[in-house]
Amino acid sequence: MAEIKSAWELALEKTKDIVVDKEALKQKDIKTLGRKAAFAYLEGTEATDIKKQMSEASNKEYFLEGLAETFLSYLKYPRAEDGYEETLDKLRTGLKELTESKEVDYIFEQLKGLFKQFIDDHLNLKDQIKQQLGPQLSQKSRAIAAQTGMSPEAAMEADPEFRRILEQNLKSMDAQYNNYLDQIKTHIKGLLGLAEPEDNA
Structure with a gap:
């Protein structure tokens, strides 16, 4: 009769050749x-x-x-106008300690401007879509607002068609912004000695 091996013995056999x-x-x-x-x-x-x-x-x-x-x-784009500057300031201070590079201040001034532009562009895009879809969604939004107690504007923003078009446009916009942020992150890695700094030539 064949020997019956325990689960422990089988496990040991399977792991005996594994090198840690x-x-x-x-x-x-x-x-x-x-x-x-x-x-x-x-x-x-x-x-x-x-x-x-x-x-x-x-x-x-x-x-x-x-x-x-x-x-x-x-280091990521904010979804609201408040709160992100404190995080950026902490990151700036920490990276200055680690790199002792004056370039850190310049990079974070750029980032503050970039983040503000990101928020403004998101708000502007939302307003443009509201203007475009307003005529066809306003009646529907008012009806939903009356039923739910939401404001007509909030009802419009919750509408599936509005959300679909907004997300579609945001995806394209965010791709461009993320590409730029990735370049900045790569440059910061270079300042830390973890990656080659980008060639500014």
Whole structure:
């Protein structure tokens, strides 16, 4: 009668040839420390000296990669006019500490202007679509507003046809803006020594 193997024995057989990449695990752990330090710094959950923490890390490059990953994930277009400047200021201060580059100030002044233009363009696009669809949706919006208690404007913005056309146009607009933001992120990585800076020639 054939030997019946336990699930544990079968699992051991399947994993016996797997080699654990200790360096990869170490890299992951140090990058996680970098991410946590960046999060604590940006969210203000505790006093965080990111430059000091990086100098004490067993591998500064891995720590910086994790830190930069979190920093850059916070660099995204706002959906409202309030709140984004505080985040940009924190990112600016942190990146200046890490890079000691005067260029950081210039980059973040550009970003503030870019983010403001992004919000303005979104609002303008919404207004243009309201003007175009107004005649055909106004009666429907008023009827919905009367039934639900919503304002006619809110009812129009909730209309599926309005949402479809708005999202279609926003997709094209956002693609252009995201392309520009990606270029800025790449340049910031270059300042941190994580990627080659773009050639300005």
